[in-house]
Amino acid sequence: MRSEGSLNEIRLNASVSYRRDHGVSAKDVSDKLTQNRILTNNDIDALTVLEFAAQDILQKYHAAMRQMEARLETLDQDLKLRKSRNPIHHIESRMKSVPSIFEKLERYGKDTTLEAMEEYIMDIAGLRVIVSYVQDAYSILDHLEQQDDLEVVTVKDYIANPKPNGYRSLHFIVRIPVFFLDGKKSVPVEIQIRTIAMDFWASLEHDLKYKSVHEIEGVDVGAELKACSQIISGVEKRMQIMANALEGNGAPPQDLSMLIGRQRG
Numbered sequence: 001m002r003s004e005g006s007l008n009e010i011r012l013n014a015s016v017s018y019r020r021d022h023g024v025s026a027k028d029v030s031d032k033l034t035q036n037r038i039l040t041n042n043d044i045d046a047l048t049v050l051e052f053a054a055q056d057i058l059q060k061y062h063a064a065m066r067q068m069e070a071r072l073e074t075l076d077q078d079l080k081l082r083k084s085r086n087p088i089h090h091i092e093s094r095m096k097s098v099p100s101i102f103e104k105l106e107r108y109g110k111d112t113t114l115e116a117m118e119e120y121i122m123d124i125a126g127l128r129v130i131v132s133y134v135q136d137a138y139s140i141l142d143h144l145e146q147q148d149d150l151e152v153v154t155v156k157d158y159i160a161n162p163k164p165n166g167y168r169s170l171h172f173i174v175r176i177p178v179f180f181l182d183g184k185k186s187v188p189v190e191i192q193i194r195t196i197a198m199d200f201w202a203s204l205e206h207d208l209k210y211k212s213v214h215e216i217e218g219v220d221v222g223a224e225l226k227a228c229s230q231i232i233s234g235v236e237k238r239m240q241i242m243a244n245a246l247e248g249n250g251a252p253p254q255d256l257s258m259l260i261g262r263q264r265g
């Protein structure tokens with residue numbers, strides 16, 4: 001739970017950051033904003049300025065997110081024409097809330113300013129792409145890497161290297177050029193690609209994480225979740241082998257014999 005002290009600090013630093021060139025005392029603004037009393041017109045002005053400053057930045061990320069989503073949809077349609085199958089099941093989008101952006105800055109030990117928010121927070125705009133098979137995740141990343149105006153930075157492969165709790169997903173940041181009135185800007189968007197099965201696990205894990213404060217007698221919830229993740233991973237490997245064989249992608253004979261062996265056994 002955030003302490004009121006740190007909230008005040010966030011307001012103070014955000015005000016300092018935005019008002020640096022406007023000759024207004026940030027301390028005065030902060031003091032006025034944080035007292036529990038009816039706001040004056042000046043307070044409301046200050047809040048409006050701050051909100052406008054954040055919204056001005058956030059709308060750039062929102063535009064980048066929409067453009068990135070359109071790229072992914074185009075890719076999906078193109079792949080459908082060529083392979084008669086949509087690799088993308090669906091796409092979810094979300095903008096990080098301003099308090100959660102500042103909470104992350106604090107956690108990273110950075111200044112809680114609007115400048116720092118743009119410099120250090122790479123997941124202000126986020127897309128979650130749900131695909132059918134594990135190979136679809138990597139193939140989408142490959143296709144995006146081939147688009148010469150995009151810059152793929154920091155790939156975190158939690159499929160090849162799951163998190164200790166069993167979380168699996170392919171995360172990366174893509175910088176996409178967006179044209180605004182004041183010129184072109186390369187805006188980062190975080191993309192998480194995961195299969196339907198990985199998404200199922202992550203959604204339930206997220207839900208159970210909050211419930212696990214009430215521990216179940218004799219059950220290690222963490223170990224159980226990790227075991228479920230490993231079972232899901234095994235099931236996905238078998239589904240991938242079948243898909244490759246049915247799509248005529250030449251599944252290696254040893255893979256097919258593994259499936260046949262399982263059925264006979």
Ligand code: 0O2
Nearest residue numbers: 094104107123126156163165167171192201202203205206
């Ligand atoms: P939201 O609203 O879902 O985006 P951080 O861990 O935040 O300091 P980083 O490097 O961004 O820094 O973390 P990471 O682990 O690469 O990616 C964070 C996001 O991945 C989380 O976003 C989740 O969406 C997802 N994620 C990561 N680990 C887990 C996990 O163990 N379980 C589940 N269900 N999701 C996970 P946020 O920021 O939590 O929020």
